[in-house]
Amino acid sequence: xxxxxxxxxxxxxxxxxxxxxxxxxxxxxxxxxxxxxxxxxxxxxxxxxxxxxxxxxxxxxxxxxxxxxxxxxxxxxxxxxxxxxxxxxxxxxxxxxxxxxxxxxxxxxxxxxxxxxxxxxxxxxxxxxxxxxxxxxxxxxxxxxxxxxxxxxxxxxxxxxxxxxxxxxxxxxxxxxxxxxxxxxxxxxxxxxxxxxxxxxxxxxxxxxxxxxxxxxxxxxxxxxxxxxxxxxxxxxxxxxxxxxxxxxxxxxxxxxx
Amino acid sequence: xxxxxxxxxxxxxxxxxxxxxxxxxxxxxxxxxxxxxxxxxxxxxxxxxxxxxxxxxxxxxxxxxxxxxxxxxxxxxxxxxxxxxxxxxxxxxxxxxxxxxxxxxxxxxxxxxxxxxxxxxxxxxxxxxxxxxxxxxxxxxxxxxxxxxxxxxxxxxxxxxxxxxxxxxxxxxxxxxxxxxxxxxxxxxxxxxxxxxxxxxxxxxxxxxxxxxxxxxxxxxxxxxxxxxxxxxxxxxxxxxxxxxxxxxxxxxxx
Numbered sequence: 001x002x003x004x005x006x007x008x009x010x011x012x013x014x015x016x017x018x019x020x021x022x023x024x025x026x027x028x029x030x031x032x033x034x035x036x037x038x039x040x041x042x043x044x045x046x047x048x049x050x051x052x053x054x055x056x057x058x059x060x061x062x063x064x065x066x067x068x069x070x071x072x073x074x075x076x077x078x079x080x081x082x083x084x085x086x087x088x089x090x091x092x093x094x095x096x097x098x099x100x101x102x103x104x105x106x107x108x109x110x111x112x113x114x115x116x117x118x119x120x121x122x123x124x125x126x127x128x129x130x131x132x133x134x135x136x137x138x139x140x141x142x143x144x145x146x147x148x149x150x151x152x153x154x155x156x157x158x159x160x161x162x163x164x165x166x167x168x169x170x171x172x173x174x175x176x177x178x179x180x181x182x183x184x185x186x187x188x189x190x191x192x193x194x195x196x197x198x199x200x201x202x203x204x205x206x207x208x209x210x211x212x213x214x215x216x217x218x219x220x221x222x223x224x225x226x227x228x229x230x231x232x233x234x235x236x237x238x239x240x241x242x243x244x245x246x247x248x249x250x251x252x253x254x255x256x257x258x
Numbered sequence: 259x260x261x262x263x264x265x266x267x268x269x270x271x272x273x274x275x276x277x278x279x280x281x282x283x284x285x286x287x288x289x290x291x292x293x294x295x296x297x298x299x300x301x302x303x304x305x306x307x308x309x310x311x312x313x314x315x316x317x318x319x320x321x322x323x324x325x326x327x328x329x330x331x332x333x334x335x336x337x338x339x340x341x342x343x344x345x346x347x348x349x350x351x352x353x354x355x356x357x358x359x360x361x362x363x364x365x366x367x368x369x370x371x372x373x374x375x376x377x378x379x380x381x382x383x384x385x386x387x388x389x390x391x392x393x394x395x396x397x398x399x400x401x402x403x404x405x406x407x408x409x410x411x412x413x414x415x416x417x418x419x420x421x422x423x424x425x426x427x428x429x430x431x432x433x434x435x436x437x438x439x440x441x442x443x444x445x446x447x448x449x450x451x452x453x454x455x456x457x458x459x460x461x462x463x464x465x466x467x468x469x470x471x472x473x474x475x476x477x478x479x480x481x482x483x484x485x486x487x488x489x490x491x492x493x494x495x496x497x498x499x500x501x502x503x504x505x506x507x508x509x510x511x512x513x
Contacts, residue, residue, distance in 0.1 A: 064381075067385055069381055069384060069385065089389075093387040094387075096385055096386070096387050097387055099385075101382075101385045103378045103381070103382060104378075105377050105378050107377060107378040107379050107381065107382035108379075109374075109379055109382070110373075110374075110377075110379070111370075120383075120386060120388065121386035121387065121388075123388060170386075174386075
């Protein structure tokens with residue numbers, strides 16, 4: 001591996017205290033298939049970390065372990081100083097308020113309108129908020145993604161790009177500190193993909209979020225990445241900025257940017 | 259029968275039992291989603307009324323027409339309303355209605371939850387801090403448990419109207435005579451066990467539909483399989499529960 005990439009690793013060690021997500025030595029297997037092996041990761045406050053890797057390399061498993069949808073076989077995952085692997089379901093629910101998750105498939109509730117989709121994460125706060133406050137939050141989230149006019153539409157009536165924006169609005173409605181994006185531009189045309197990438201940067205600036213972005217889309221990576229991690233064989237192969245990795249002489253790294 | 263088949267069958271029984279125990283834990287432990295429960299009652303109850311009415315009416319009509327010749331042979335034509343009403347209320351209307359509901363509601367729940375699972379909507383609920391089991395399973399199972407008895411009572415009534423029409427196709431039975439014979443024959447021990455068993459029909463139709471949907475494998479094929487196996491298993495359970503109900507009423511001498 002290059003000297004610049006080793007420097008990035010030492011930068012990570014120095015700044016470890018600022019990390020909002022700290023993953024140490026996690027292992028995750030499905031039967032014989034070892035997806036994550038002795039995996040470490042730091043996500044620092046206010047940064048966009050892109051995780052690049054081939055299909056099936058464990059990227060989605062990684063963020064599902066972070067949010068607690070899957071449990072690693074070994075290792076610790078500290079999110080905002082709480083060890084996700086040891087939390088009970090109510091503690092996990094409290095922590096999840098601070099974490100947004102954008103699903104690859106958007107995961108909008110088909111049987112609900114856009115308004116009901118956005119109101120859904122607010123349900124546990126309904127006792128604290130009146131109808132006007134809920135409405136204001138919904139409209140603010142929709143305005144952030146430029147789709148205020150779709151509030152009473154059903155998800156099936158929206159285009160792919162619009163659905164992605166609505167899913168993003170739903171992710172934002174609880175004003176999370178951390179956002180996990182699972183392939184946010186997959187399946188979108190290049191123009192819409194670029195719009196979503198720009199929107200992700202705007203969100204980062206406006207809400208001061210820290211994000212992990214799983215992506216294959218190099219155009220998206222170019223727009224959003226502060227730092228990139230390359231995942232190969234269930235382990236972190238390299239981390240660095242886009243420039244550092246693009247100029248790497250390592251063949252395995254180069255293939256991601258060709 | 260191979261060892262693997264027995265093994266997977268027992269595993270499935272264990273999983274369904276765990277799923278059912280969780281239902282009772284969540285029902286009493288967590289906040290009840292009343293709004294969603296009412297919505298499900300509307301979908302499960304109200305939207306099945308048309309189908310139940312049509313099938314119950316035809317059931318009553320056909321059973322009466324087909325029973326008549328045998329009774330005529332024995333010179334017992336006058337017993338037609340009595341015999342038909344007992345068989346409809348005790349057995350045919352509850353079981354046929356439950357089977358229709360297993361087909362319509364069980365497959366609907368299996369497919370809906372299956373597609374929610376496949377498109378990560380259940381995970382999205384989990385991530386947003388809402389307990390998906392409580393929101394999706396508890397409400398649906400409660401709705402099927404409470405709505406199917408109502409549908410059966412409706413089916414009982416409508417099938418008797420069908421029977422009245424059937425009795426008048428080849429013979430003449432006055433409105434008053436028909437209903438007097440029906441109400442003289444039917445007693446509480448006919449109605450109570452037949453309604454009580456429908457709560458169990460409803461409960462298991464809901465549980466199996468939700469279990470199959472909730473555990474749907476990835477992909478659209480998995481959704482289809484969930485819907486299909488929900489119907490097959492819940493229909494089979496309707497017959498098994500019916501068999502047990504008959505044995506219990508027999509032992510308790512409620513005949």
